[in-house]
Amino acid sequence: MTTFRLILKEMLQRKFNFLLSLLAVVIAAALFVSFFTTGESSKSETIRLMRDIGFNLRIIPKKTNMEKFWQTGFSEYTMPESHVYDLATHGGISYAHLTAILQKKLTWEGREVFLTGIAPEISPPGKKKTPMIFSIEQGNVYIGYEIAQSLGLGKGDRIDIFGKSFIIAQSLSESGSEDDIRIYAHLHDVQGLLKMENSINEIKALQCLCIVNNEQINSLEMLREQLAGILPDAKVILIQNIASAREGQRLMAERYFGFIIPFVSVVCMTWIGILAMLNVRERRQEIGIMRALGYGSGKIAALFLGRAVIIGLIGAVVGFSVGTSLALKFGPVIFKVTANMIEPRIQLLYWAIIASPAMCALSVFIPAMSAVAQDPAITLREE
Amino acid sequence: MVRLDKASKTYRTKHGDVQALDRVSLQIQKGELVIIRGPSGSGKTTLLLSAGGMLRPTEGHVIVNNNDIYAMSKRERAIFRAENIGFVFQLFHLVPYLNIIDNVLMPTGVGRSRFGQKDAKEWLNRLNLAERMHHRPSELSAGEKQRTAIARAMLKRPQIILADEPTGNLDPENSDEIIGYLAEYHSSGGTVIVVTHGKAVDQYADRIVYLKKGHIDKP
Numbered sequence: 001m002t003t004f005r006l007i008l009k010e011m012l013q014r015k016f017n018f019l020l021s022l023l024a025v026v027i028a029a030a031l032f033v034s035f036f037t038t039g040e041s042s043k044s045e046t047i048r049l050m051r052d053i054g055f056n057l058r059i060i061p062k063k064t065n066m067e068k069f070w071q072t073g074f075s076e077y078t079m080p081e082s083h084v085y086d087l088a089t090h091g092g093i094s095y096a097h098l099t100a101i102l103q104k105k106l107t108w109e110g111r112e113v114f115l116t117g118i119a120p121e122i123s124p125p126g127k128k129k130t131p132m133i134f135s136i137e138q139g140n141v142y143i144g145y146e147i148a149q150s151l152g153l154g155k156g157d158r159i160d161i162f163g164k165s166f167i168i169a170q171s172l173s174e175s176g177s178e179d180d181i182r183i184y185a186h187l188h189d190v191q192g193l194l195k196m197e198n199s200i201n202e203i204k205a206l207q208c209l210c211i212v213n214n215e216q217i218n219s220l221e222m223l224r225e226q227l228a229g230i231l232p233d234a235k236v237i238l239i240q241n242i243a244s245a246r247e248g249q250r251l252m253a254e255r256y257f258g259f260i261i262p263f264v265s266v267v268c269m270t271w272i273g274i275l276a277m278l279n280v281r282e283r284r285q286e287i288g289i290m291r292a293l294g295y296g297s298g299k300i301a302a303l304f305l306g307r308a309v310i311i312g313l314i315g316a317v318v319g320f321s322v323g324t325s326l327a328l329k330f331g332p333v334i335f336k337v338t339a340n341m342i343e344p345r346i347q348l349l350y351w352a353i354i355a356s357p358a359m360c361a362l363s364v365f366i367p368a369m370s371a372v373a374q375d376p377a378i379t380l381r382e383e
Numbered sequence: 384m385v386r387l388d389k390a391s392k393t394y395r396t397k398h399g400d401v402q403a404l405d406r407v408s409l410q411i412q413k414g415e416l417v418i419i420r421g422p423s424g425s426g427k428t429t430l431l432l433s434a435g436g437m438l439r440p441t442e443g444h445v446i447v448n449n450n451d452i453y454a455m456s457k458r459e460r461a462i463f464r465a466e467n468i469g470f471v472f473q474l475f476h477l478v479p480y481l482n483i484i485d486n487v488l489m490p491t492g493v494g495r496s497r498f499g500q501k502d503a504k505e506w507l508n509r510l511n512l513a514e515r516m517h518h519r520p521s522e523l524s525a526g527e528k529q530r531t532a533i534a535r536a537m538l539k540r541p542q543i544i545l546a547d548e549p550t551g552n553l554d555p556e557n558s559d560e561i562i563g564y565l566a567e568y569h570s571s572g573g574t575v576i577v578v579t580h581g582k583a584v585d586q587y588a589d590r591i592v593y594l595k596k597g598h599i600d601k602p
Contacts, residue, residue: 376437
């Protein structure tokens with residue numbers, strides 16, 4: 001009578017205990033497998049988003065005092081307008097929208113306003129993109145809500161700014177920000193008004209990325225390094241965008257599962273341990289007679305540890321199937337962009353086959369030792 | 384063959400110490416059939432389990448076949464027990480999930496055994512259990528269960544059979560049958576020690592040892 005045969009026969013006899021133990025392993029393994037199956041897809045989706053959306057950047061003169069910059073919203077220093085063309089024609093950077101800006105805070109009509117000059121957006125060569133920032137013709141201005149309200153101005157009205165006449169092409173709706181006290185004009189008009197020809201104090205680069213062969217490696221740091229090479233007298237500020245928000249969300253989910261997986265594992269291990277303890281109690285007399293027949297401690301422990309290993313192996317295979325099925329069914333609903341990346345990951349089966357039996361054996365270690373330590377003389381005298 | 388040398392056994396309980404055996408010395412020769420008799424709590428089962436290497440005496444020695452069995456390691460003692468001693472209990476102690484033939488084959492799970500299916504079937508035939516071979520213990524009568532336990536104890540032809548109230552749960556007819564098998568084993572040269580209240584086995588006994596409060600007493 002081999003130990004393996006004894007274990008199998010016992011499991012078939014005490015089906016309820018066996019099935020409950022198996023259920024615990026299946027739950028833990030399925031959770032692990034479904035998380036990692038969809039997790040890879042989640043990671044890839046974020047990378048794809050980062051790649052497709054890119055970073056939204058503000059490029060300002062390097063000498064800018066950031067304290068002042070954040071207070072005023074613009075740099076007091078300038079850089080050559082040609083920087084935006086240098087950037088646009090550089091082969092190492094990809095972007096969706098580039099625009100040069102010159103802005104200053106000044107007093108006009110007895111009030112403080114931001115005068116913002118915007119150059120027409122530059123799109124990547126050969127690609128037509130819908131402008132992200134409005135384009136203003138020379139001689140026209142867009143005025144912020146607060147200015148329009150307080151001065152009673154509207155679309156089509158003429159205004160005079162420092163001796164030059166402009167037509168209000170757009171009266172902007174209320175934004176609830178400093179944009180309500182902003183006057184937008186063509187970059188060259190503003191440069192003329194401020195006598196700062198060919199100067200800008202900001203470049204807005206939207207969906208900007210380095211061009212690298214490996215799409216998996218594309219970090220802001222790399223982009224910053226590359227920009228420093230092209231525009232040595234500029235520095236870069238990241239505008240938080242959807243990609244970084246998504247990255248944050250993914251990291252949060254990873255942290256969450258980083259807690260959930262060990263928690264579920266501990267609960268399942270405790271569950272298996274309690275069931276094993278009940279199994280030991282139920283088999284006290286059986287253990288006693290085995291001892292009387294000469295079965296040693298190793299063989300008694302092997303009955304319980306072997307049982308746990310078999311449950312772990314079956315649970316790993318079933319859990320892998322369940323977890324993969326769940327991931328394949330629900331993963332594409334959650335990760336729409338990279339749905340086709342959700343596929344069975346056979347290496348997770350290997351991991352489950354190693355980890356589940358090991359964790360089951362660990363769970364029943366104490367019950368197995370209590371079976372070994374049991375005094376057969378006591379149980380065999382019990383009636 | 385089996386010798387208890389000033390063997391004492393004290394059980395520690397929450398209500399205080401209980402002296403189950405008190406400096407008992409007893410010698411049983413090879414091929415003897417000895418009955419241990421005495422009132423409940425006199426130490427009969429303790430003596431039997433100590434003689435079988437299952438319960439270490441608090442003091443004294445137990446010598447079986449010239450081996451001080453409690454001087455052996457646990458593992459050595461288990462192997463010694465598997466090769467030399469067979470047990471029969473009042474409650475049969477069959478493994479519920481194994482069929483009858485597998486229960487009889489249980490002793491072969493220890494060490495390298497030269498006994499197997501053929502021997503088990505032979506014993507089952509001899510004990511009129513051939514038709515029950517593939518039944519579970521729950522499907523057997525008490526007498527059949529005890530016959531299965533006897534077959535299991537005798538499978539490896541041990542030199543010593545220790546039986547603790549083997550007829551305690553049986554009707555007189557089944558009791559006689561079980562006693563008959565033990566007597567047959569004794570007559571073939573085996574040593575048998577039986578703890579029993581019943582008188583049926585007396586006619587086959589070489590000796591009756593009376594125990595009272597952990598001491599060997601006169602009848």
